[in-house]
Amino acid sequence: MPRLRQTDTPYFDALRHYVDSGTQSFHTPGHKQGVGMHKRLRDFIGDNVLSIDLTQIRGLDDLNQPEGPILEAMRLAAQAYGADDSYFLVNGSTAGNQAMLMTALRPGDKVLLPRNSHKSATSALIMSATRPVYMAPEVDHDLHIDHCVTPQTVEASLAEHPDAVAVFITSPTYYGSTADLAAIERIVHARDKILLIDEAWGPHLHFHPELPPSATSIGADACVNSTHKLLSGMSQASMLHAIGDRVDRGRLRSTLRIFQSTSPQLVLLASLDVCRMQMATEGKTLLTRALALARDARRRLNALPGIYCMGPDQIGRPGIAGYDETRLVITVKDLGYTGYEAERILRMRYNVQVELADLFNVVALLTIGDTEASVAKLVDAVGELAREDRPIDIYAPTGVLDRRLKRGTYRIPPIPELVVTPREAFLSDYVEVPFKKSAGRVCVEVVTPYPPGIPILCPGERITQETIEYLRLELKAGVHIQGPVDERLGTIRVLP
Numbered sequence: 001m002p003r004l005r006q007t008d009t010p011y012f013d014a015l016r017h018y019v020d021s022g023t024q025s026f027h028t029p030g031h032k033q034g035v036g037m038h039k040r041l042r043d044f045i046g047d048n049v050l051s052i053d054l055t056q057i058r059g060l061d062d063l064n065q066p067e068g069p070i071l072e073a074m075r076l077a078a079q080a081y082g083a084d085d086s087y088f089l090v091n092g093s094t095a096g097n098q099a100m101l102m103t104a105l106r107p108g109d110k111v112l113l114p115r116n117s118h119k120s121a122t123s124a125l126i127m128s129a130t131r132p133v134y135m136a137p138e139v140d141h142d143l144h145i146d147h148c149v150t151p152q153t154v155e156a157s158l159a160e161h162p163d164a165v166a167v168f169i170t171s172p173t174y175y176g177s178t179a180d181l182a183a184i185e186r187i188v189h190a191r192d193k194i195l196l197i198d199e200a201w202g203p204h205l206h207f208h209p210e211l212p213p214s215a216t217s218i219g220a221d222a223c224v225n226s227t228h229k230l231l232s233g234m235s236q237a238s239m240l241h242a243i244g245d246r247v248d249r250g251r252l253r254s255t256l257r258i259f260q261s262t263s264p265q266l267v268l269l270a271s272l273d274v275c276r277m278q279m280a281t282e283g284k285t286l287l288t289r290a291l292a293l294a295r296d297a298r299r300r301l302n303a304l305p306g307i308y309c310m311g312p313d314q315i316g317r318p319g320i321a322g323y324d325e326t327r328l329v330i331t332v333k334d335l336g337y338t339g340y341e342a343e344r345i346l347r348m349r350y351n352v353q354v355e356l357a358d359l360f361n362v363v364a365l366l367t368i369g370d371t372e373a374s375v376a377k378l379v380d381a382v383g384e385l386a387r388e389d390r391p392i393d394i395y396a397p398t399g400v401l402d403r404r405l406k407r408g409t410y411r412i413p414p415i416p417e418l419v420v421t422p423r424e425a426f427l428s429d430y431v432e433v434p435f436k437k438s439a440g441r442v443c444v445e446v447v448t449p450y451p452p453g454i455p456i457l458c459p460g461e462r463i464t465q466e467t468i469e470y471l472r473l474e475l476k477a478g479v480h481i482q483g484p485v486d487e488r489l490g491t492i493r494v495l496p
């Protein structure tokens with residue numbers, strides 16, 4: 001193969017080459033490059049995208065066994081991210097987390113992971129038949145925000161569980177704080193354990209010196225990036241990077257085959273290829289602009305009465321070794337709104353949609369796709385929200401909320417006792433009991449208020465009265481609970 005440069009886009013070029021060749025297609029997808037698609041959708045999305053919605057025929061390589069342009073594109077990605085090997089994912093970082101954990105662990109192995117791990121990690125525990133040891137992340141109780149785990153927590157957990165095989169870390173969090181990855185790397189590798197990083201929220205970190213260090217730069221054994229979350233990859237397009245030899249590549253490739261379709265969406269792969277080229281060639285410039293916009297927005301938001309927008313001022317607090325300044329966590333607690341109400345008002349009245357709402361905050365993402373005009377809309381809308389003097393119950397889907405709930409501090413219950421492994425509980429027979437009377441029983445479901453997607457109960461854990469009260473409060477505040485069959489938690493499934 002001729003040596004490729006970061007300005008090249010081998011996979012996108014291969015797709016275009018097929019289109020230009022005018023080859024008559026007798027393969028999937030059935031819409032045949034748009035011809036068979038109804039006008040209603042075809043006219044809207046356009047023929048170009050449909051012309052490269054192809055399948056893995058000659059010249060277009062095979063994601064599950066890449067030898068041609070997909071392999072070339074993945075090698076360029078590895079080079080751009082400073083990894084030894086990179087893998088393109090078409091099922092998001094969800095598939096990446098599942099593949100990393102399934103590759104590193106054997107049934108019965110212990111893995112250390114933060115309690116605020118994404119549910120894809122929980123599902124990996126179920127599938128891999130492993131035993132989780134949860135590490136408590138640092139929590140800001142006033143803002144009701146979880147941050148990262150500290151190196152001290154990792155060290156103490158490893159001392160308590162020297163038989164753990166791997167350490168899984170989430171950094172950045174949904175709220176933009178990053179862990180002290182360099183210190184964690186030293187601790188984990190000094191004991192020759194495997195370090196896996198869920199860097200779903202950090203696909204951009206590697207490309208700007210004023211952003212916190214990336215997982216590849218500190219020498220993690222493997223990490224995942226949701227390229228689609230904060231860069232220009234299309235939804236579901238993510239990457240997995242691997243460094244060194246602690247993660248068995250053959251096994252990783254086999255595991256990825258379990259989690260990825262045999263008919264990947266090739267447009268997504270093209271978007272990964274072009275996104276990597278974009279970041280390698282102009283990433284620093286684009287991110288410099290995004291950072292400037294974010295810094296200006298943060299300054300203006302913090303000047304509004306009743307609004308707080310956390311930022312680098314928080315660095316140094318436990319669990320915040322660094323901060324991604326492109327994240328705008330807007331705390332509305334002092335306005336007397338919940339984040340859910342603020343989200344609804346911002347959307348319904350000012351036509352601004354944020355990424356996430358929780359009890360006290362809304363989170364807006366600023367990316368390389370923002371402009372001064374888009375940021376002005378957000379800041380102006382929050383400014384209007386801060387001036388709102390109309391009664392809030394007309395916006396709140398669940399009616400007026402308890403003032404205590406909206407202004408008070410809020411404690412996430414301690415991590416419950418693990419009685420049986422997540423897999424044993426998840427696959428076991430169950431009985432359904434009233435949730436409010438379930439204290440003492442062993443849960444077989446995942447119970448995750450979403451967003452941000454942090455499980456409060458996992459399969460195999462003993463339900464406590466504190467957990468019940470906490471979840472009932474979340475429900476009262478209008479939080480959507482994901483995981484249990486009865487999402488309103490009238491009942492819960494437990495071991496018989």
Ligand SMILES: Cc1ncc(COP(=O)(O)O)c(C=O)c1O
Nearest residue numbers: 091092093094118198200226238
């Ligand atoms: C921390 C974290 N990890 C992993 C994921 C899953 O990523 P994806 O949506 O790319 O599958 C998410 C999704 O929100 C996440 O927040």
